Ligand SMILES: Nc1ncnc2c1ncn2[C@@H]1O[C@H](COP(=O)(O)OP(=O)(O)OP(=O)(O)O)[C@@H](O)[C@H]1O
């Protein structure tokens with residue numbers, strides 16, 4: 001038993017260390033970005049775009065926790081973005097503007113919603129789980145549209161970003177950027193620890209074979225429910241940040257399209273690696289942002305008129321492009337990064 | 344005699360008009376190796392499903408250690424010491440052989456609601472897991488992803504996982520099915536060693552293995568137990584011969 005400790009647990013440790021490079025490079029890039037933003041001349045634009053990327057990175061990672069590690073396809077995860085956002089908006093409208101109160105309330109709200117809806121949804125499997133999470137998401141969406149005192153369909157504008165212990169430091173775009181990066185790093189580190197822990201190992205086991213897990217004495221439901229709650233809370237945090245980034249909340253935060261986009265980000269980046277979800281969110285949002293320009297540039301051999309048509313109708317290219325990635329790049333972007341090392 | 348470890352009372356299960364378990368009453372004494380034999384489709388696996396909690400019986404009772412567990416879900420039964428293996432291999436293909444077994448150790452040692460600490464590095468889990476792998480002769484393959492093991496090795500892994508739950512009663516559904524000659528010899532030897540430590544219910548088509556290992560044999564035909572006796576007497580039981588085994592097979 002003592003020699004056990006010395007035996008290498010992975011056949012190729014170099015592979016694992018090489019893969020660790022990806023998150024390191026990723027976070028280094030996020031840390032370096034503000035410096036580049038300053039020199040780019042379009043500082044505000046770059047910062048706000050990257051802040052959005054990080055916020056959606058948190059939300060996509062939250063989804064990856066249950067989708068990639070638990071095989072639970074939640075089609076209603078945008079509801080938690082909405083919960084987080086509305087917690088900030090509603091509290092602010094009542095004069096409670098401090099994030100130190102708003103965030104705990106948002107997290108608690110997300111946890112309660114996740115616990116209640118998860119306890120019901122997780123009793124179903126497969127496509128029924130997808131449908132019921134979608135239904136719960138829609139329920140919350142319609143609730144938000146009917147909240148007349150808080151803007152109803154139109155949503156509401158925040159008078160300012162949240163305070164932090166009374167200080168308005170988040171009004172500074174750089175400070176807000178660093179806070180978002182800190183949240184991203186924190187949730188990433190937490191999630192990494194989580195999936196490697198005893199709890200995470202049970203969750204990963206239920207993904208592979210629920211019957212086997214029951215046959216060694218685990219009750220998968222409990223683990224899935226706790227994972228669902230944790231994931232919901234993380235997405236709720238992303239919602240708080242998103243409301244602050246946009247300085248606005250509306251039911252659009254939690255449309256089913258948004259839930260679908262979150263799933264897309266996770267699949268695009270590669271399921272079950274956490275940083276893959278962040279990369280997926282980045283790829284999705286940056287592509288959405290720059291595809292018109294890319295198309296315009298790529299069509300240099302076409303007439304000016306066709307080029308601008310192409311750029312205007314970029315969504316016609318965006319959709320098929322996403323489909324192609326899913327079809328041909330198994331494992332998403334992470335799969336692509338991993339592949340060359342294998343052979 | 345001490346009270347039976349496992350007792351089935353008038354257990355019945357039907358799929359539509361097909362009665363798969365027909366008023367089965369059976370008791371398994373502590374420490375014995377109780378084999379259940381019967382032709383294909385006799386209802387052996389279905390019976391194991393009902394004992395382990397994979398399927399509920401339509402009527403009747405399952406008692407374990409004197410307590411009624413008929414309505415207890417499978418994980419709770421496992422925690423009471425009732426483990427099973429599957430006829431169709433059921434493992435976690437993406438986990439290493441060691442981790443497959445370590446998870447079973449984890450299930451019975453402390454809470455699994457621990458969110459920090461790397462489970463794969465826990466010596467308290469890997470140590471006992473390695474011992475179980477050793478017992479079935481799979482320790483050299485501990486770090487191989489279970490999905491890449493040979494069919495015979497997967498069968499051995501199932502056995503190791505079952506052992507790692509530290510069962511009082513182990514239900515084995517054809518542990519030798521599809522294993523090569525050497526592997527099946529090894530499994531038989533393993534079972535022989537385990538016999539002294541725990542109670543085993545063994546379903547097996549390999550008659551040499553059954554008659555060399557079993558203390559008692561029950562014969563199941565069309566969902567009914569037609570005989571429960573020592574291997575010698577089952578071998579010579581005319582009803583069993585008539586109903587089930589080709590005469591030459593038993594001689
Ligand atoms: N879910 C089900 N629905 C309908 N019939 C079933 C179902 N499961 C099993 N059966 C039938 O019940 C009978 C008993 O099946 P079972 O798998 O218990 O037999 P067995 O004794 O384990 O056979 P084998 O030796 O081939 O493993 C078979 O006729 C089978 O077709």
Ligand SMILES: [Mg+2]
Nearest residue numbers: 387388389430
């Ligand atoms: Mg069977």
